[in-house]
Amino acid sequence: MLELRLVQGSLLKxxxxxxxxxxxxxxxxxxxxxxxxxxxxxxxxxxxxxLLKSEGFEHYRCDRNTSMGMNLGNMxxxxxxxxxxxxxxxxxDDGSDxxxxxxxxxxxxxxxxxxxxxxxxxxxxxxxxxxxxxAIVKMPSAEFARICKDLASIGDTxxxxxxxxxxxFSTRGDIGTAxxxxxxxxxxxxxxxxxxxxxxxxVSMTFALRYMNSFTKATPLSNTVTISMSPxxxxxxxxxxxxxxxxRFYLAPKMEEDEPxxxx
Amino acid sequence: MLELRLVQGSLLKxxxxxxxxxxxxxxxxxxxxxxxxxxxxxxxxxxxxxLLKSEGFEHYRCDRNTSMGMNLGNMxxxxxxxxxxxxxxxxxDDGSDxxxxxxxxxxxxxxxxxxxxxxxxxxxxxxxxxxxxxAIVKMPSAEFARICKDLASIGDTxxxxxxxxxxxFSTRGDIGTAxxxxxxxxxxxxxxxxxxxxxxxxVSMTFALRYMNSFTKATPLSNTVTISMSPxxxxxxxxxxxxxxxxRFYLAPKMEEDEPxxxx
DNA sequence: CGAGATCGTT
DNA sequence: AACGATCTCG
Numbered sequence: 001m002l003e004l005r006l007v008q009g010s011l012l013k014x015x016x017x018x019x020x021x022x023x024x025x026x027x028x029x030x031x032x033x034x035x036x037x038x039x040x041x042x043x044x045x046x047x048x049x050x051l052l053k054s055e056g057f058e059h060y061r062c063d064r065n066t067s068m069g070m071n072l073g074n075m076x077x078x079x080x081x082x083x084x085x086x087x088x089x090x091x092x093d094d095g096s097d098x099x100x101x102x103x104x105x106x107x108x109x110x111x112x113x114x115x116x117x118x119x120x121x122x123x124x125x126x127x128x129x130x131x132x133x134x135a136i137v138k139m140p141s142a143e144f145a146r147i148c149k150d151l152a153s154i155g156d157t158x159x160x161x162x163x164x165x166x167x168x169f170s171t172r173g174d175i176g177t178a179x180x181x182x183x184x185x186x187x188x189x190x191x192x193x194x195x196x197x198x199x200x201x202x203v204s205m206t207f208a209l210r211y212m213n214s215f216t217k218a219t220p221l222s223n224t225v226t227i228s229m230s231p232x233x234x235x236x237x238x239x240x241x242x243x244x245x246x247x248r249f250y251l252a253p254k255m256e257e258d259e260p261x262x263x264x
Numbered sequence: 265m266l267e268l269r270l271v272q273g274s275l276l277k278x279x280x281x282x283x284x285x286x287x288x289x290x291x292x293x294x295x296x297x298x299x300x301x302x303x304x305x306x307x308x309x310x311x312x313x314x315l316l317k318s319e320g321f322e323h324y325r326c327d328r329n330t331s332m333g334m335n336l337g338n339m340x341x342x343x344x345x346x347x348x349x350x351x352x353x354x355x356x357d358d359g360s361d362x363x364x365x366x367x368x369x370x371x372x373x374x375x376x377x378x379x380x381x382x383x384x385x386x387x388x389x390x391x392x393x394x395x396x397x398x399a400i401v402k403m404p405s406a407e408f409a410r411i412c413k414d415l416a417s418i419g420d421t422x423x424x425x426x427x428x429x430x431x432x433f434s435t436r437g438d439i440g441t442a443x444x445x446x447x448x449x450x451x452x453x454x455x456x457x458x459x460x461x462x463x464x465x466x467v468s469m470t471f472a473l474r475y476m477n478s479f480t481k482a483t484p485l486s487n488t489v490t491i492s493m494s495p496x497x498x499x500x501x502x503x504x505x506x507x508x509x510x511x512r513f514y515l516a517p518k519m520e521e522d523e524p525x526x527x528x
Numbered sequence: 529c530g531a532g533a534t535c536g537t538t
Numbered sequence: 539a540a541c542g543a544t545c546t547c548g
Binding site for chain 1: 344373377379381
């Protein structure tokens with residue numbers, strides 16, 4: 001028996017908007033401490049990891065660990081039927097091949113329940129190693145989204161370079177080149193407007209802007225984003241979900257031009 | 265060496281939005297007094313003339329007259345990467361085949377530079393003769409845009425007729441006809457809301473609405489537009505840029521129906 | 529000026 | 539379906 005009541009239902013709506021373009025189907029893994037999802041994107045290049053801890057729910061009951069395979073497109077369709085102020089309850093019965101989403105309007109005048117078929121999904125369980133990162137940049141998520149969008153109008157890849165002074169985003173394309181420099185800046189009115197650079201070693205890595213722009217769909221989840229980098233490791237782009245968990249995106253770096261991909 | 269610093273960068277963004285649909289490539293002619301651009305539109309029917317005087321720049325340095333060929337679509341792409349309240353600096357080096365646009369956020373926390381390839385463009389230099397106009401109408405630019413858009417839903421051409429009393433915009437199409445009359449009106453709260461008619465001789469001329477509607481892309485540049493007409497001369501549709509210059513569009517009149525085009 | 533929503537376009 | 543452009547609101 002599974003029953004999760006989330007007062008801020010818009011949060012779940014946003015979570016789905018942020019990952020449904022990247023992943024078609026995925027298993028939600030429910031346990032007593034919360035639920036999580038991990039999946040490679042459909043082209044097997046990026047990885048999405050979601051965690052929502054039970055503490056963030058008004059009511060959370062999960063009698064035994066369960067994995068439910070869902071089509072994220074269909075799930076997103078259903079969640080779009082919830083109002084932004086609705087309370088969302090997720091319900092499942094042991095052995096059932098469906099999950100139910102219940103939406104309650106704030107005034108309780110409207111109560112909807114949507115039942116969705118589950119699916120069997122091979123869960124290639126993915127160990128994500130903890131890592132020490134050479135550089136971690138925390139910055140306003142809207143700023144990061146704007147930069148990725150702007151650079152994508154010039155080129156296909158972005159070089160992210162971090163030094164103590166700041167972080168530089170660069171690209172190059174047919175019509176020219178672009179460099180955007182953000183300097184570390186903590187003297188701001190609101191802490192979420194700060195750009196904070198935690199750097200052990202300078203790093204410079206290259207990534208596909210197409211994926212970065214997909215990750216920035218999570219911008220509505222958090223005012224800030226953190227970007228963690230170490231040479232030859234996937235970058236981690238993390239959007240924290242207040243008091244509850246996170247959505248993290250992992251993306252392997254592109255090899256530098258003078259360092260062709262293995263087998264190329 | 266060329267370096268122009270424009271505090272109100274949004275102005276340059278708007279200028280490009282206003283002309284990029286009409287002209288694909290054009291030479292920017294820089295001199296110590298400012299810069300200008302003149303070009304026929306891609307179908308060689310209309311003419312665009314832009315002037316931005318050095319006085320409007322916070323800093324203006326142009327050591328020697330230079331002409332730089334730019335693809336306006338690509339330039340517009342890059343300018344879209346500037347924030348609306350960014351300071352824009354245009355930089356060029358003698359003999360270089362690129363131009364650099366630098367964008368500084370108001371807080372200086374973000375500094376971007378975009379380098380764009382220049383191109384060789386045949387500059388058919390166009391003498392635009394000064395002319396005395398029979399009638400000059402000054403009116404709110406938004407009103408003019410609205411009229412052109414509305415008439416284009418009925419017909420393809422507009423007859424603009426000016427008398428002392430007012431200005432009439434007329435069209436005719438398959439579904440019917442339309443006439444919009446604006447009378448002279450200077451008793452308004454704000455001078456920019458006035459419709460002012462300066463008339464030496466009544467005129468009545470016909471123009472293609474398609475081009476007029478393209479010209480109205482410049483509406484964000486100015487609250488007012490002036491329309492200057494003399495029989496058999498191109499109409500001039502001018503949007504003044506506060507303290508700096510103007511964007512002017514020239515369009516040859518259509519011959520009246522009972523006066524077939526030469527060779528037709 | 530920024531954010532959100534809606535609409536039209538590719 | 540996704541993106542951009544426009545409009546409205548805060």
